[in-house]
Amino acid sequence: MNHNGKISINECARCGTCCMKGGPALHDEDSGLVESGQIPLASLYTIRKGELARDNVSGGLIRVESEIIKVKSIPGAHTCVYYDDALQSCRIYDIRPIECRTLECWDTGKIETMYSRHRSDRRKLLNAIQWILELIETHEARCSFAEISRLASLREKGDPQGAEKLQAMVNEDAHFRYMMIEKGQIVPDMLDFLLGRPLSEIIPLQFGIKITQALSD
Ligand code: SF4
Ligand code: SF4
Known part of the structure; x- marks a missing residue:
C-alpha cells in the first residue's frame, strides 16, 4: 500500500489487463519470432502510414508517421489473440514480443523509451x-x-x-x-x-x- 492508502504493485501480477487493451507492436528484436513462424503473418496486421491509431503510451489517437506491425486482436474486441481468457494467461508467454516483456504498468518509463524505436515493418519482415x-x-x-x-x-x-x-x-x-x-x-x-x-x-x-x-x- 502506498502513502495514500492505495494498493500499489511493483511486479507483474499477470492480471491480463494490458493484454485486453490490444496486442503489442513488433520491433526488430521480434523478427526471429516471425521468421521462425512462432508468430505467423496471419496473426499480424499493419497500421499503414497516415492511419489513425491509439498511442499506447499517451493513450491518445494519432496519425502514425510510419507503419506499425501489430499482433491482431480477437474479432469484435481489443484483447490480443494470444490471450487465453479461460486460463487468464498468454499462450506465448515464454516467447512474448519485446513490448510485452518490457511493459511494467506500474512504471512506464522503460516502455516509453523503447516504444517507437526499431519498429518492424513489412519490408523488413x-x-x-x-x-x-x-x-x-x-x-x-x-x-x-x-x-x-x-x-x-x-x-x-x-x-x-x-x-x-x-x-x-x-x-x-x-x-x-x-x-x-x-x-x-x-x-x-x-x-x-x-x-x-x-x-x-x-x-x-x-x-x-x-x-x-x-x-x-
Ligand atoms: S503488466 Fe500490469 S496490466 Fe499487464 S499483466 Fe502485468 S500487472 Fe497486469
Ligand atoms: S502476446 Fe501475450 S503478453 Fe503480449 S499482449 Fe498478447 S497475450 Fe499479452
Whole structure:
C-alpha cells in the first residue's frame, strides 16, 4: 500500500489487463519470432502510414508517421489473440514480443523509451519476397492515406470528385486483395498484414464517410 492508502504493485501480477487493451507492436528484436513462424503473418496486421491509431503510451489517437506491425486482436474486441481468457494467461508467454516483456504498468518509463524505436515493418519482415513487396509498394502508391485525406477533404468541401475517387480507391483496394488471393495464392488471413485493413472498413471508421461495398473482381 502506498502513502495514500492505495494498493500499489511493483511486479507483474499477470492480471491480463494490458493484454485486453490490444496486442503489442513488433520491433526488430521480434523478427526471429516471425521468421521462425512462432508468430505467423496471419496473426499480424499493419497500421499503414497516415492511419489513425491509439498511442499506447499517451493513450491518445494519432496519425502514425510510419507503419506499425501489430499482433491482431480477437474479432469484435481489443484483447490480443494470444490471450487465453479461460486460463487468464498468454499462450506465448515464454516467447512474448519485446513490448510485452518490457511493459511494467506500474512504471512506464522503460516502455516509453523503447516504444517507437526499431519498429518492424513489412519490408523488413518480407525482405526476400520481391513480388509481394512490389505489390505492397504499388498498393501504397495507389491507396495512400495521404490521398485518402486529400479526397476526404475535397468531399467535405462539396467537390463530387472527392467522393467518386474515394469509392474508386476502395474498389481498387478490394481488387488488390482479390488478386492476392486468386492469383497469388495468399491466404485471406494474411491480407491485413500485407495490405493493412480494408479501406471499406477503415474509411468509415477513421473518416466518418459511408462507403458502398466494393466489388472485388
Ligand atoms: S503488466 Fe500490469 S496490466 Fe499487464 S499483466 Fe502485468 S500487472 Fe497486469
Ligand atoms: S502476446 Fe501475450 S503478453 Fe503480449 S499482449 Fe498478447 S497475450 Fe499479452
